[in-house]
Amino acid sequence: MDLVEESPYRFRIDRHDPMRVPGVVFASRSLLPDAGADKSLEQVANVATLPGIVDASYAMPDVHWGYGFPIGGVAATDVEQDGVVSPGGVGFDISCGVRLLAADLDRTELDGRLEPLMDGLGAATPRGMGKGAVWHLSKDSELDAVLRGGSRYAVERGFGVERDLVRCEDYGAVDDANPAQVSERAVERGARQVGSLGSGNHFLEVQAVEEVYDDRVATAFGLRPGQVCVMIHSGSRGLGHQICTDYVRGMAKVMTRHGIHVPDRQLACAPVSSHEGRAYLGAMAAAANYARANRQLLAAAARKVFERETGRGLDLVYDISHNLAKIETHDVDGARRSLCVHRKGATRALPPGHPDLPDDLRDVGQPVLIPGSMGTGSYVLTGVPGAPAFASTCHGAGRVQSRKQAVKAERGQDPRRQLAAQDIAVRGASRRGLAEEMPAAYKDVSAVVEAAEGAGLCRRVARLVPVGVVKG
DNA sequence: ATGTGC
Numbered sequence: 001m002d003l004v005e006e007s008p009y010r011f012r013i014d015r016h017d018p019m020r021v022p023g024v025v026f027a028s029r030s031l032l033p034d035a036g037a038d039k040s041l042e043q044v045a046n047v048a049t050l051p052g053i054v055d056a057s058y059a060m061p062d063v064h065w066g067y068g069f070p071i072g073g074v075a076a077t078d079v080e081q082d083g084v085v086s087p088g089g090v091g092f093d094i095s096c097g098v099r100l101l102a103a104d105l106d107r108t109e110l111d112g113r114l115e116p117l118m119d120g121l122g123a124a125t126p127r128g129m130g131k132g133a134v135w136h137l138s139k140d141s142e143l144d145a146v147l148r149g150g151s152r153y154a155v156e157r158g159f160g161v162e163r164d165l166v167r168c169e170d171y172g173a174v175d176d177a178n179p180a181q182v183s184e185r186a187v188e189r190g191a192r193q194v195g196s197l198g199s200g201n202h203f204l205e206v207q208a209v210e211e212v213y214d215d216r217v218a219t220a221f222g223l224r225p226g227q228v229c230v231m232i233h234s235g236s237r238g239l240g241h242q243i244c245t246d247y248v249r250g251m252a253k254v255m256t257r258h259g260i261h262v263p264d265r266q267l268a269c270a271p272v273s274s275h276e277g278r279a280y281l282g283a284m285a286a287a288a289n290y291a292r293a294n295r296q297l298l299a300a301a302a303r304k305v306f307e308r309e310t311g312r313g314l315d316l317v318y319d320i321s322h323n324l325a326k327i328e329t330h331d332v333d334g335a336r337r338s339l340c341v342h343r344k345g346a347t348r349a350l351p352p353g354h355p356d357l358p359d360d361l362r363d364v365g366q367p368v369l370i371p372g373s374m375g376t377g378s379y380v381l382t383g384v385p386g387a388p389a390f391a392s393t394c395h396g397a398g399r400v401q402s403r404k405q406a407v408k409a410e411r412g413q414d415p416r417r418q419l420a421a422q423d424i425a426v427r428g429a430s431r432r433g434l435a436e437e438m439p440a441a442y443k444d445v446s447a448v449v450e451a452a453e454g455a456g457l458c459r460r461v462a463r464l465v466p467v468g469v470v471k472g
Numbered sequence: 473a474t475g476t477g478c
Binding site: 092201242 | 474478
């Protein structure tokens with residue numbers, strides 16, 4: 001793959017047939033994926049062939065190999081120019097994302113209280129593959145309400161406060177969810193998992209604000225140095241997974257009928273305006289609401305424990321997803337266009353002044369939540385005006401080792417002890433699960449964030465360090 | 473990521 005270095009944090013893959021637009025990779029030289037081990041830059045070029053794609057096929061600094069689209073990929077298609085939507089451009093974990101809550105508590109006040117707090121959070125957080133959930137739904141109609149109402153419905157039912165919704169992307173729910181387009185199988189898988197963490201890189205962490213880069217913005221977000229926070233990283237569990245599976249299969253069948261040819265079967269797609277495209281977007285929006293309700297419920301469970309163990313509450317800083325497609329309006333060559341923006345392992349980063357921001361964030365921009373790899377650190381960023389890539393930035397550290405490679409690399413070592421040696425209390429997670437998530441399996445999140453800022457995609461606001469972690 | 477994959 002030939003890369004042209006355009007500027008220190010920006011590389012271009014020149015357009016060549018059948019690409020419709022160039023590829024653009026935001027990264028430092030050392031963050032670029034190893035072409036021998038990772039085909040993600042070929043995937044960036046493949047995405048550039050999709051009908052209706054505008055500007056470029058973008059990759060964030062944490063880019064790595066994924067299903068069809070790279071993880072860390074951003075692609076926008078023009079809805080009125082036969083632009084397509086592709087389930088692979090969202091990913092299997094639809095609306096996987098991060099929620100950050102902040103306590104009116106300094107980390108020094110956790111002395112002597114951490115172990116019972118972590119025990120409580122571990123016990124209150126359903127996790128791992130399969131069963132266990134905060135919420136046991138009474139009937140199918142209640143799942144329907146979750147799929148339509150997201151965090152709004154959870155708050156309505158007492159799992160949170162109205163103020164939470166102001167600090168949620170889309171005020172807690174997207175309004176174009178269509179539960180009728182969600183298969184019976186997806187409903188069955190999802191019904192028993194509302195309010196559950198999952199496994200893999202999903203986690204609930206107690207963190208402390210280690211460093212503030214911008215006092216004014218951090219204050220507006222509700223963050224200060226030394227403050228204790230809770231970060232929740234989770235998604236749409238089996239429901240989103242099943243929806244992705246269903247629609248990849250369905251679209252693959254009708255692609256030729258729509259005259260679409262792609263270089264990789266995993267790029268199955270359909271025009272946004274087609275029956276299949278609209279059905280997927282309706283089902284995807286339902287999964288997006290499910291994921292938000294899921295994080296709202298996990299937060300409600302964590303709040304209960306936090307209040308019991310520390311006597312303090314938790315205020316929502318923000319909830320944002322990093323696996324989603326959205327119909328948004330953007331300037332393209334000087335004209336306002338309706339675009340289907342796919343962000344897969346990429347986070348929306350609205351700049352200050354954006355009309356979709358709530359009043360109390362209007363002057364500072366949207367909080368962008370970046371979970372680091374286990375035992376390292378996480379970042380809070382904000383959007384910047386005039387950024388490229390449709391107001392998007394990175395989503396995390398990004399894998400450099402497959403799960404299998406990571407397990408092999410940990411052979412003969414004790415991941416739990418390695419974390420304990422760093423004074424990080426761990427609850428849950430199998431030995432294998434921990435081995436798969438060790439920092440060595442990931443890029444350095446600080447280098448990723450530095451590259452994202454250097455590329456003009458976002459700005460750093462604060463860095464958080466882990467104190468205790470609950471894993472699936 | 474996932475009622476896990478070689």
